[in-house]
Amino acid sequence: MIPEYFSYTDSFLHKADPRMKIVSAACVTGVVAFSRSYSTGICGLILALFLIALSRFDTGVVVRRLLAVNFFTAFLWLTLPLTYGGEALTLGFVTVSRQGIAMAALVTLKANCIVLIFLALVSTSPVSSLGHALRKLGVPEKLCLLFLFSYRYVIVIAQEFQRLLRAAKIRGFIPRTNIHTYRTYAYLFAMTLVKSWNRAHRVQQAMVLRGFNGRFYSMYIQHPTAVERVFFGGITLLAVGMALLELRG
């Protein structure tokens, strides 16, 4: 139900220090998100494709992810050309807005670029090492603990819900569009919440017994190599360059 497809391969990006990856990803995606010009978006997209190539992902999986991401941009393509206003453009028997199409294209470009960069630079690290990296980057300790703990239990809770749903289906429950279905789903989820609540208490007690004092220690200490420093420094510089270009243009 919740696969971590992207963190298992063994490329340069997968092995790199997650802190460097997070910082450079934040810089590049920030610049692309704030930009309003195609040139910045296209620069970003070229960089994104380079990084994706470097990450050696399975192309099929990446394409499937992009399809899911473009669900919202498809919605924009359906609405913006008809509602945006501005200069009219007649295509056969429909009249669409030129600015609407330009806007939808820009958004699609930026959205795909950001997702690809995020995929190559952030999703290549296991979630657990991301949690520790965020702590080292100065994110509040409690927030990092929340992130690590909830990641730890997401799969457990998902399985708990699925077990309840399976039991309901074995007893003849068929989901349809009616109030009975919604009541059943509500009860199943509420039962999952009750179980999670009680599980949290048990886990909390077990942690206290083992001396938990609000800190979480990682045995895995990674230092960025010289190559990584140069590489990610270069990406960050590129982001600064793109920002300057954007401000000039």
Added chain:
Amino acid sequence: MHISEGILAAPVLIGGGLLTAAGTAVGLRCIDTERIMSVAMLSAAFFVAALIHVPIGPGSIHLILNGLLGMILGWAAFPAILTALLLQAVLFQYGGIVVLGVNTLLQALPAVLCYYVLRPWLVRGGRHQKIAGFLGGFLSVFVSSVLMALSLALTDEGFVQTAKIVVGANIPIMIIEGFITMFAVSFIVKVQPEILVWKSNGHGGVL
């Protein structure tokens, strides 16, 4: 319910990020070491809710349940929702880092509103509790979609029409969320009332 990367303008992204940072700071202050596991577990449950699809006509929608989470957690809903959305971003690439602040605000602000407006009704039981449960689901999705529409409209005037469609398209989701939250609340109150009906500790959240 979330906005993809690449759509919103810089002022909206920055504003949303700052408000989320403030809300998260308040929320983290409400969580002590003893309760951090409960919040993490509920955050995970909230993540799972978004994976549950319920049928509607020929299609299906996924649950949001930010109202329910807000009624349970109060201000702690901010860090809990932030965490769940960050996990979604890392695992599924829904949303991303830049738009994370706005997306958290969209879902967490209505959650906190539900806590202050509707939780007092829950404690009274009976019909009040049913109405509060329904409104908790309905209003939280309504406010979320209005905030979403607002952030689109503030980005670019050309998005206004799209923003209206967003609110309209969410009306069936509001009704279904209303019923599901209502039933879930009545179940929790019967099975384990202390989840919803605890005494407040005076600073916006028991946890």
